[in-house]
Amino acid sequence: MDHGRRAFLQGLAATGATPRVLLGAGGAGVTDHDVLVVGPATPLAREILASLGVGYRGRHAVQPDSAAGLLRGARAVVVLPTRGHPATLADQIDDCTRSVYELLQAAVSAQVRQVVYLSTLAMMDAYDASLQVDEEWRPRPGDSDSLPLDLGEFVCREFAREGKLDVVVLRLGEFVAADAVEAVRRTLDAQLADGGPRLGSWSVVHIHSGSTPRFPLNKAARLLGYRPRTRGTPR
Amino acid sequence: MNVLLVGAGGYLGPHVARALAPEHRLRITDVRPLPAAMHTEFARHERGQLDVTQADKVLEAARGMDAIVNLAVVRTHPRLAFAVNTQGCLHVMQAAVQLGVRRVINTGPHFVVAGPSYERLDMAIGPDSPPHPGVNLYALSKSLGQEICRAFSERHPIYVQDYLFYMFVDTAELHAGRRGVPFAITWRDAAEVFRLGLAIDLARLPSRCETFFVLGDCPQGKFSNEKAKRILGFAPRDRVDVMWQRPAPKD
Numbered sequence: 230m231d232h233g234r235r236a237f238l239q240g241l242a243a244t245g246a247t248p249r250v251l252l253g254a255g256g257a258g259v260t261d262h263d264v265l266v267v268g269p270a271t272p273l274a275r276e277i278l279a280s281l282g283v284g285y286r287g288r289h290a291v292q293p294d295s296a297a298g299l300l301r302g303a304r305a306v307v308v309l310p311t312r313g314h315p316a317t318l319a320d321q322i323d324d325c326t327r328s329v330y331e332l333l334q335a336a337v338s339a340q341v342r343q344v345v346y347l348s349t350l351a352m353m354d355a356y357d358a359s360l361q362v363d364e365e366w367r368p369r370p371g372d373s374d375s376l377p378l379d380l381g382e383f384v385c386r387e388f389a390r391e392g393k394l395d396v397v398v399l400r401l402g403e404f405v406a407a408d409a410v411e412a413v414r415r416t417l418d419a420q421l422a423d424g425g426p427r428l429g430s431w432s433v434v435h436i437h438s439g440s441t442p443r444f445p446l447n448k449a450a451r452l453l454g455y456r457p458r459t460r461g462t463p464r
Numbered sequence: 465m466n467v468l469l470v471g472a473g474g475y476l477g478p479h480v481a482r483a484l485a486p487e488h489r490l491r492i493t494d495v496r497p498l499p500a501a502m503h504t505e506f507a508r509h510e511r512g513q514l515d516v517t518q519a520d521k522v523l524e525a526a527r528g529m530d531a532i533v534n535l536a537v538v539r540t541h542p543r544l545a546f547a548v549n550t551q552g553c554l555h556v557m558q559a560a561v562q563l564g565v566r567r568v569i570n571t572g573p574h575f576v577v578a579g580p581s582y583e584r585l586d587m588a589i590g591p592d593s594p595p596h597p598g599v600n601l602y603a604l605s606k607s608l609g610q611e612i613c614r615a616f617s618e619r620h621p622i623y624v625q626d627y628l629f630y631m632f633v634d635t636a637e638l639h640a641g642r643r644g645v646p647f648a649i650t651w652r653d654a655a656e657v658f659r660l661g662l663a664i665d666l667a668r669l670p671s672r673c674e675t676f677f678v679l680g681d682c683p684q685g686k687f688s689n690e691k692a693k694r695i696l697g698f699a700p701r702d703r704v705d706v707m708w709q710r711p712a713p714k715d
Binding site: 318319322323326327330331333334369370371372373376379380383384387388390391393 | 519619
């Protein structure tokens with residue numbers, strides 16, 4: 230795995246383990262655009278919350294177990310499904326399977342329909358670097374660090390398949406935070422736009438900040454209007 | 465062959481042990497103490513307790529084995545279902561990698577592959593369809609376990625056979641009018657497939673991860689056992705089709 234994607238996985242993982250709730254941007258009171266961010270209190274999670282801006286109110290639950298009570302009234306859930314680092318593969322798989330399953334069951338019960346699941350492009354690394362790999366290619370995580378997130382996508386997909394939730398998976402490659410945050414915000418805008426969702430019940434979108442043609446961004450541009458804004462050093 | 469049986473104290477385990485015992489040296493385990501009858505019947509084989517949720521214990525139990533057969537299952541308890549059905553597969557595969565065990569047989573229900581989106585709509589459903597377990601706890605947690613097996617087999621020289629079942633019947637139930645779901649098999653025919661799976665030359669498997677529907681010759685044609693017949697040489701002895709024959713009219 231290259232440095233950027235490893236940094237993504239480790240960046241998601243850098244957190245304390247104590248459940249807690251943070252309030253993000255926006256005003257007080259329940260609005261039609263309450264968004265619950267579930268996952269470690271990483272810089273990325275904080276930036277997502279901070280970037281929601283006008284029309285949104287963000288809440289944050291570090292662990293899915295503490296999220297169920299915050300789902301009432303929410304319109305969307307953003308899932309960053311990795312616990313503290315270092316975690317064993319078994320712990321990470323538990324986070325991405327059982328915890329995500331329980332969170333999504335709770336979302337269904339609370340009638341929260343829109344889900345954004347942050348995953349990783351590292352699950353496509355097994356393909357030869359000379360190939361252009363888009364969202365139509367089968368993930369090949371093997372037993373690498375990206376296996377838990379691939380399993381998390383599997384869980385999400387079954388909820389989408391049964392029509393219980395609308396899920397957008399953002400597979401993040403090398404990215405700068407501003408671009409990842411922008412992708413999340415654009416996804417929420419699309420999911421929660423007046424006139425109904427444009428994304429359907431299941432979408433996978435590759436997101437990164439680079440200009441490399443290995444992972445084309447055509448789908449991100451078409452569905453979300455996403456283009457990398459920042460040409461700094463991806464992390 | 466030295467064979468570790470995990471979760472062998474359940475419904476299917478004793479039948480599997482009975483089918484394998486004459487040809488293999490078994491290490492028969494379950495999270496609970498094995499029934500007294502199993503201790504008696506399999507006295508010349510190793511027997512013990514093993515919790516598949518404990519990675520270090522699985523590793524210890526797999527030492528010296530040529531194959532691992534994973535029969536462990538939890539159907540309804542949310543935490544235990546994932547711990548056993550999903551993480552249990554992780555522990556089995558990690559042990560296989562570490563110890564160089566090349567043959568793993570995993571098991572599960574038919575809806576590891578053929579969940580409601582297939583079963584409600586389709587016919588001639590085969591085991592190589594993309595898995596659609598749906599969100600049923602049992603189906604999804606088992607399907608995730610199978611995905612872990614698949615992922616490991618792509619990186620390591622381990623051959624995984626996944627046997628999927630649905631309805632088991634005793635031979636005494638094979639009578640007209642019994643009916644049932646169109647994915648039925650007798651216990652002894654189900655057990656026989658494990659003997660075949662241990663005997664098959666691994667080079668004859670099409671890939672390092674193969675899924676098989678294991679059912680008798682059900683007449684509906686809704687699910688197919690063709691692959692198990694073609695690759696494993698499975699030939700059910702018992703005619704489950706009689707369960708759908710019309711009962712003789714009563715005088």
